[in-house]
Amino acid sequence: MYRMAKSIVSKKKEGKNPIIAEIKVFSPKHGDLLRGRNEIDILRIYEEAGVAGISYITDKRYFRGDFNVFKKICASTDLPVLRKDFITSKEEIERTAEAEGSAILLIGRLLKEKTSEFVDYALEHELDTLVEVHSREEMEIAKGTNTTMIGINNRDISKLERDDGNVSLTEKLSKYLPKGVVSVSESGISTLEDLKVALKYTDAALIGTSFMRAEDTLNFVKSFVDAKLY
Numbered sequence: 037m038y039r040m041a042k043s044i045v046s047k048k049k050e051g052k053n054p055i056i057a058e059i060k061v062f063s064p065k066h067g068d069l070l071r072g073r074n075e076i077d078i079l080r081i082y083e084e085a086g087v088a089g090i091s092y093i094t095d096k097r098y099f100r101g102d103f104n105v106f107k108k109i110c111a112s113t114d115l116p117v118l119r120k121d122f123i124t125s126k127e128e129i130e131r132t133a134e135a136e137g138s139a140i141l142l143i144g145r146l147l148k149e150k151t152s153e154f155v156d157y158a159l160e161h162e163l164d165t166l167v168e169v170h171s172r173e174e175m176e177i178a179k180g181t182n183t184t185m186i187g188i189n190n191r192d193i194s195k196l197e198r199d200d201g202n203v204s205l206t207e208k209l210s211k212y213l214p215k216g217v218v219s220v221s222e223s224g225i226s227t228l229e230d231l232k233v234a235l236k237y238t239d240a241a242l243i244g245t246s247f248m249r250a251e252d253t254l255n256f257v258k259s260f261v262d263a264k265l266y
């Protein structure tokens with residue numbers, strides 16, 4: 037376990053809800069999410085709200101991310117930062133570690149039989165690995181690796197966010213999660229009711245769009261971190 041997984045575990049011990057908050061600049065469905073703010077402004081709000089970690093998408097094509105912004109975020113915070121992208125080369129793992137990222141997304145559906153090798157390579161670079169699953173088959177791929185974290189993506193990434201995502205997928209797939217791995221429910225979480233379901237079945241929730249679209253971001257995010265769900 038490295039920094040991201042440890043931060044989730046310690047938030048839980050503190051009695052706070054472990055949230056990975058995404059600095060998301062663009063959504064294929066909703067368009068621009070920054071609305072004139074910059075990424076570091078959002079980072080400071082997330083820090084103040086007490087989140088467990090930060091996520092940033094570096095993919096340019098669909099999500100308008102920028103690797104230099106990722107580097108800047110990593111250099112500007114003590115929180116662990118997850119890099120989300122469609123990683124298919126080991127050089128990208130090296131770049132993520134060099135940028136002082138703390139965790140990297142690895143998609144089993146994309147990497148297939150190479151998933152395990154990529155996980156081990158990232159772990160050698162002291163990165164937590166978030167292996168993402170959206171089906172039972174993908175869960176089996178993830179379980180065949182040494183990953184420190186498994187993410188259940190409530191959306192089907194191949195639909196590029198044209199689907200709304202349903203947290204009921206977390207409930208459905210969580211029964212196949214292995215012991216000893218930090219689990220995350222990702223995407224489509226926009227209400228405290230969604231969060232309640234997500235955290236009933238996994239250790240942490242990864243949230244982007246609803247935080248970025250909130251009118252009062254600080255109080256909205258805080259309400260997720262501090263909510264007494266049970």
Ligand SMILES: O=C(O)c1ccccc1NCC(=O)[C@H](O)[C@H](O)COP(=O)(O)O
Nearest residue numbers: 095120121122193222223224243244245
């Ligand atoms: O999840 C992926 O496979 C992925 C890979 C590369 C770029 C983006 C990807 N997914 C989108 C997201 O990461 C979501 O923005 C994130 O899970 C937050 O979801 P939401 O709260 O619904 O914005």
